[in-house]
Amino acid sequence: MKQMIAISEDELNDFLSQSVSKTFKRNETISQPNVVPNEIFFIIKGLIRVMITDNEGNEHTVHFALENQFISDYSNFMQKQPSFYTLQALEETQVVVLPRSAIEWGYKNLQEGEKMGRLIAEYYFIYQDNRIKNTFSxxxxxxxxxxxxxxxxxxxxxxxxxxxxxxxxxxxxxxxxxxxxx
Amino acid sequence: MKQMIAISEDELNDFLSQSVSKTFKRNETISQPNVVPNEIFFIIKGLIRVMITDNEGNEHTVHFALENQFISDYSNFMQKQPSFYTLQALEETQVVVLPRSAIEWGYKNLQEGEKMGRLIAEYYFIYQDNRIKNTFSxxxxxxxxxxxxxxxxxxxxxxxxxxxxxxxxxxxxxxxxxxxxx
DNA sequence: TGAAAGTCTAAACAAATGTTATCGTACAGT
DNA sequence: ACTGTACGATAACATTTGTTTAGACTTTCA
Known part of the structure; x- marks a missing residue:
């Protein structure tokens, strides 16, 4: 966060006090489809894959998330719609869980909260854009x-x-x- | 903009006074690859396609943009890197041109400028996410x-x-x- | 208005990719 | 340490998708 925006120690502490650390075992499911995602995860250590299961029951891996990255079904998190994705730990994985309430608190109360939101969305947009460039060309x-x-x-x-x-x-x-x- | 954020008439006028309207003929090129994109376009009327030309000279259409949509090589606009994309008008197309200076002015000076930036980035992220979901499943x-x-x-x-x-x-x-x- | 360019369909063939099955090996959990 | 399961390589075959070419039709624009 300090790399993205100007944030005081007090602000940072207030924000992080609303989060919680959690560890998932290898192969454990972190987030289920058909449920509205209400958390964003930040990976301290480990590896998460994001997949979608189609109507025929086939699994499609859409994304891998590594250490020091944010991960969630960000699209449906924002839209408050039930997720299509499954998030699964491929290794023992430790994350910081940021609940929706903390994110929204951040947008409102952090001096540069909206800017952080913009930078995160932009960051993922760039990633997705590269993905599409690669796929089609x-x-x-x-x-x-x-x-x-x-x-x-x-x-x-x-x-x-x-x-x-x-x-x-x-x-x-x-x-x-x-x-x-x- | 009024649909996205709370914005006063004065703010809106100040913002829009930094933009300019422009019309492109059918098949005219709007934006070239290998140039840093410094504009975002808002389509009043017409149709724009975004394409990438690969090393073998093949054109790949990556996006269509319709009336009432923002369009640009948003990824490289943000990164201030030379674009990979060509933007081309498929019909006679009228746009509002928002130069980088206006966008950055908006982030700084509009009451909810950063929020607008976040919402736009989020909007495009959702679009891209759907694109990837579709492509792979x-x-x-x-x-x-x-x-x-x-x-x-x-x-x-x-x-x-x-x-x-x-x-x-x-x-x-x-x-x-x-x-x-x- | 006529020539040139662009557009869509179709067929035959080629190449890429998928499906299924088998096998040996590595690995995880007990 | 044992055992069942997962994993990756490979082969044979099937299916999908691409390539090339041709022809009919439409659109563009000088």
């Missing part, structure tokens, strides 16, 4: 080759079938791509 | 069938090959999909 192979730019060390932390899902291809096909580039 | 056919939810009447306003490009498929394949659903 590059091949799966090219996307695979640069995934560590966005998620360093992901190959050692997430199973390959989830990476394939993130890239929008099947695990079998990813295995082929890897082979052909050797 | 639905087939091209399913995406085609619902494109008018996002871009009403687009079939009468944009050529089919641009719609195909937006969907991430070739025009030939789109033609096939249409045939098979008859």
């Amino acid at each position: 590059r091949t799966p192979k090219q996307r695979y080759d640069t995934i560590t730019d966005v998620f360093p060390n992901i190959h050692n932390r997430a199973p390959q079938h989830m990476i394939a899902s993130y890239l929008g291809i099947t695990p079998v096909h990813l295995s082929r791509l890897k082979k052909s580039s050797r | 639905r087939t091209p056919k399913q995406r085609y069938d619902t494109i008018t939810d996002v871009f009403p009447n687009i079939h009468n306003r944009a050529p089919q090959h641009m719609i195909a490009s937006y969907l991430g498929i070739t025009p030939v394949h789109l033609s096939r999909l249409k045939k098979s659903s008859r």
Whole structure:
């Protein structure tokens, strides 16, 4: 937060006193679909994946979130609509839980609260924009080759079938791509 | 703006006095790649497409923007980086041009300027999030069938090959999909 | 108003990607 | 340490999607 906005120690303490720390076990579900998300998480340590389950029951990995990142179904958090996403810890993961009440308190009461909200939304917009640029102007192979730019060390932390899902291809096909580039 | 934030007539006038109206002809280029975008456009009338040209020279349509919408390479506008995108008017299009100076003036001087910035960023984030949800959990056919939810009447306003490009498929394949659903 | 350019469909073929099944290995939980 | 489960590679085959080309039709604009 100090990197984003000018904030006094008092403000920071008031804000953080409304949050709570929480630890999830490996493979534990953090947030369920069909429920209005009322929290934003900040990852202290660990790895979270965001996925969507389609009508046929297939899981699609939409995002990985690493240390020092905010994560939530931000879209439906803002819209106060039931989530489509599942958030799942891929490792033992420690987070700071920011409830909606704290966020809204921040917008109102922090000197630069609205600015922080704007910067966070802008940050995620840029991420999403890059995602779309990549998806539509590059091949799966090219996307695979640069995934560590966005998620360093992901190959050692997430199973390959989830990476394939993130890239929008099947695990079998990813295995082929890897082979052909050797 | 009045729909987003509380703003007085004086504030609104001060803000809008820093903008200018402009009209582009059909097929005219509005914004070039490799240039830092320093404007946000608000569409009064017309239709704009946003596209990216890849290394092989292929054009990929990433977005259509309709009346009453803001449009720009918002990502690179914020980052003050040279754009990857081309903005092109598909019809004779009238816009309000908001230069960077006006936007930044708004953040600083409008009572709820930062809030407006947050809401705009959030709005686009939600749009992008839906785009990603759609892309990764639905087939091209399913995406085609619902494109008018996002871009009403687009079939009468944009050529089919641009719609195909937006969907991430070739025009030939789109033609096939249409045939098979008859 | 006529030529040129753009647009959509269609067919045949090619390439990319998905599906299913099998196997060996690694790993997690008891 | 044992055992069931998850994981990744691979092969054979199926399906989807892309490529190229051609033709008919429409739109643009000089």
